Amino acid sequence: MLYFLNGFMGSGKSYWGRRWATAFDLEFHDLDDVIERQEGMTISELFKTKGEPAFRRIERDALARMCSKSNAIIACGGGTPCFHDNMKRMSRAGITIWLKTPLEALVERLLPELGHRPVIAHTNADTLAGFIEGKLAEREPFYHRCVYHFYTPYLTDENFKKILDKCKRHS
Numbered sequence: 001m002l003y004f005l006n007g008f009m010g011s012g013k014s015y016w017g018r019r020w021a022t023a024f025d026l027e028f029h030d031l032d033d034v035i036e037r038q039e040g041m042t043i044s045e046l047f048k049t050k051g052e053p054a055f056r057r058i059e060r061d062a063l064a065r066m067c068s069k070s071n072a073i074i075a076c077g078g079g080t081p082c083f084h085d086n087m088k089r090m091s092r093a094g095i096t097i098w099l100k101t102p103l104e105a106l107v108e109r110l111l112p113e114l115g116h117r118p119v120i121a122h123t124n125a126d127t128l129a130g131f132i133e134g135k136l137a138e139r140e141p142f143y144h145r146c147v148y149h150f151y152t153p154y155l156t157d158e159n160f161k162k163i164l165d166k167c168k169r170h171s
């Protein structure tokens with residue numbers, strides 16, 4: 001089975017994905033890392049040199065390739081479910097999970113990282129929270145389409161294990 005972790009930047013997709021893959025013996029793929037390796041540049045450089053629409057096409061194609069894997073956790077990019085037919089594709093290929101994180105935690109985690117995240121690079125300590133709030137309003141309808149919603153302050157390994165066990169019972 002394939003498990004797709006979705007959610008806003010800084011919600012912990014890479015953190016939990018890596019951790020659960022190790023704990024439950026699954027492959028782990030981080031879509032942003034896959035793209036950076038393939039393109040030979042960072043996501044920030046990709047946004048600068050090719051622009052966001054080109055990045056979104058590269059992201060769509062990388063996701064499509066991930067969908068042919070099995071027994072893996074895929075940590076998606078923060079915008080992945082919001083572009084092209086990515087949400088539909090993930091829903092068809094496996095289990096979609098939304099990692100929902102409070103605004104305050106996102107601000108605290110993202111503030112030191114502005115330089116590595118092109119979507120928020122233009123913000124600062126005064127404008128980041130407002131910008132995230134607006135983006136979340138835009139993106140939550142997509143995240144809501146995930147089958148499972150995990151509120152990250154209370155998240156444990158056991159939450160993911162329950163999904164794994166359910167999938168095993170149904171396979």
Ligand SMILES: Nc1ncnc2c1ncn2[C@@H]1O[C@H](COP(=O)(O)OP(=O)(O)OP(=O)(O)O)[C@@H](O)[C@H]1O
Pocket residue numbers: 007008009010011012013014015016032075076077078109117
């Ligand atoms: N439960 C947690 N405990 C401690 N640190 C955490 C936890 N969840 C996330 N973090 C930390 O918060 C930061 C952001 O998490 P992470 O990089 O996993 O987010 P992401 O959802 O993959 O973001 P992006 O979409 O930008 O790739 C990292 O420094 C990570 O180590």
Ligand SMILES: O=C(O)C1=C[C@@H](O)[C@@H](O)[C@H](O)C1
Pocket residue numbers: 008009032043076077078079080116117118119
């Ligand atoms: O939220 C977003 O749109 C993004 C999140 C990151 O994971 C990267 O995929 C990229 O920086 C875009």
Ligand SMILES: [Mg+2]
Pocket residue numbers: 013014015030032075076
């Ligand atoms: Mg990540």
